[in-house]
Amino acid sequence: MNSSMSVILVADDDRGIRTVLSQALTRAGHEVRSTGTASTLWTWVADGQGDLVITDVIMPDENGLDLIPRIKKIRPDLRIVVMSAQNTLLTAVKATERGAFEYLPKPFDLNEVVNVVRRALSLPRGPLPEAPDPEEGERLPLIGRSPAMQDTYRTLARLMNxxxxxxxxxxxxxxxxxxxxxxxxxxxxxxxxxxxxxxxxxxxxxxxxxxxxxxxxxxxxxxxxxxxxxxxxxxxxxxxxxxxxxxxxxxxxxxxxxxxxxxxxxxxxxxxxxxxxxxxxxxxxxxxxxxxxxxxxxxxxxxxxxxxxLPPLRERSEDIPELIRHFFTQAAETDGLPLKSLEPAALERLKRHRWPGNVRELENLARRLAALYSQEVIGVDVIEAELSQAAPLPTPEGEGGTESLSAMVDRHLRHYFAAHGDALPPPGLHERISREVERPMITLCLEATRGNQIRAAHLLGLNRNTLRKKIRDLDIQVIRGVKV
Incomplete structure (x- = not known):
């Protein structure tokens, strides 16, 4: 064996994961020893073996997170990388707080694992700062196991302390x-x-x-x-x-x-x-x-x-089943409402919705379903009826389409109440509506005058300097602009 070769200790009860990690890390120039139990990993570490540890959380004989403080007590400078299929914020936080160098959710990218190992081995030796564990049994402050949320969890875990x-x-x-x-x-x-x-x-x-x-x-x-x-x-x-x-x-x-x-x-x-x-x-x-x-x-x-x-809900639609179950449980526990569930087709319909009000809109929908419908299992017909009343999304720019002023105000208010319930809306509706009206109006006038700002200002009945300021404030692109 090359004396300069780093020794990586891998502990995971999944033989397939041990195999792919061993192959990838060996190709990267490391020696790998793998095991399916926490007890064997502990024996190796206690004997002074290994330059870095990669461990799963759930193993047959001990939780990998519980093993970290024991390892840190006898070998405080040994870097530990934690992997877990329990992809929650608490897992990431606990791994970081107990002294893990990095937390990787499963399924992981092999190139990322190799890069994390390289980075861990290249840093100066020394113990990582520890912090007290959060209280056991705390409720998850964030819900979701999508890749977008995993990135959020890992960032938060690094920032906590x-x-x-x-x-x-x-x-x-x-x-x-x-x-x-x-x-x-x-x-x-x-x-x-x-x-x-x-x-x-x-x-x-x-x-x-x-x-x-x-x-x-x-x-x-x-x-x-x-x-x-x-x-x-x-x-x-x-x-x-x-x-x-x-x-x-x-x-x-x-x-x-x-x-x-x-x-x-x-x-x-x-x-x-x-x-x-x-x-x-x-x-x-x-x-x-x-x-x-x-x-x-x-x-x-x-x-x-x-x-x-923070990703909008439409970018992490795979989290919707877990979120809706959480909100149904919450409605039952805190509001005394009947516990509900959804048919598979109803869940699929929720995933296709655009969710302009994001997670808050989904929470309001869950409470409404629990309060207003007698059936224990909610079907897709109910979901269709509820979502048909949701606020429509604004018409995308460039698609033609016009909207009356009353419809525009109604859209803003319905969008707000869908997301916030009965809470008092923030001030500023006049400014928001004005900006929505002004931008397309000025753009159309500029197009009609082939970008001539003097003629556009005359057409709009505005001072040239006022039009310039509005073009700048509204970030309007003048394709064939004339210097004025």
Whole structure:
């Protein structure tokens, strides 16, 4: 045997997996020893064998996750890679927190395994930081075993015990606050407060007071000092939802907090120091907002330290059966509703739906089915009837199609209530409808005038500079534009 050859210890009760791993790692230049039991793996490790361990979670004699702390106690610098078909967030978190170097969901990509092994062996020796285990029996904060969710789980597991600022991007209803809570509840700040604030739900002139608090007499009606959300979240996590709706003035103050870890309350003189983690979220394209001058570029880069995209439900339709079972169980346990299930054809119909309201829309549907229908097993006819009442998707650009103003307003409101239930909609409907009307109207006028912005402005009855600004703000492409 080549003395420089690394020895990889593989433990998995599936003979086929042991074979393919042994072949791939041997071709990569390693010596491989494989076993189907945790006890044999432990014997090898205790004897000082192996430069790296690859272990399954579920084995006939012991859980691989329970073996990790014992290995770390006697050989703290031995790298451990965990594989599991239990592809949940808790599995990824527990593997990371107990000291695993990497977590790989099954089925895995052999090239990825080889790359992980190469990376683990190339790093300097030394123990990885450990953190307390989450409490046993905790409910899963996120549901789904699709490849898209596995990527999310692995990213979250790596971020749990850091204070890195995370920017979550995803459509409405994808679970952005659930992800933020998971980062807090399983991270090192879990014993501190978790404070969530939605920028879109606060009047713009009150956002600074809401975030940073105010002193007595700071403005009319400020009869007492009020602590802001930053002060309330000190020692924990502050979740800034819909950060794209934050006014520029508040963005400047937020940037100072991120840079200096201190701020002053509205009407105050004393600097208040804070120690917390910031997690932000948005459904908007912040880079486009930066381009439009609506979001500070320096703040964007401060917040976007670790970007995390949440996939919409239509990109992970294979998770729908597990999600709907979870929501039916939840409705039975928390609301006392009858436990329901779906016919196979009904499940297939749900997978074909576009889900504009994402997971939140699916949850609302599950509760509605549990409350309104007497049959224990829901058929495809019921699902068809329910989905036919769902809000239609907007007409894609370039497909012709027009929409009346009343239909457009109705679409926005039905889309919102399908996703959010009876919650009060956020302000801004006028702006959203205006943008939907203006963009195609200006585009049509530019096409009619062959891109001549002077003639288009005359046709629209707008000042040339106003039209220029709208073209820029709405990101309209002028194919045959004329310099004006």
């Amino acid at each position: 850091t204070d890195l600022t995370v920017m979550i991007n995803g459509e409405s209803g994808t679970g952005k606050e659930l992800v933020a809570r998971a980062l807090h509840d399983y991270g090192k700040r879990r014993n501190g407060p978790f404070v969530a604030v939605n920028m879109a739900a606060i009047p713009r002139d009150l956002i600074e007071s809401e975030l940073f608090g105010h002193e007595r007499g700071a403005f009319t009606g400020a009869h007492t000092r009020v602590a802001g959300r930053f002060e309330q979240a000190n020692g924990g996590t502050l979740f800034l939802d819909e950060i794209g709706d934050m006014p520029l003035e508040a963005q400047t103050r937020l940037l100072r907090v991120l840079q200096e870890s201190e701020y002053t309350a509205v009407g105050g003189q004393r600097a208040i120091r804070v120690n917390l983690r910031i997690v932000a979220a948005t459904h908007r394209d912040l880079r486009q907002l930066v381009h439009q001058g609506l979001f500070r570029e320096d703040l964007y880069y401060r917040l976007n330290v670790v970007p995390l995209r």
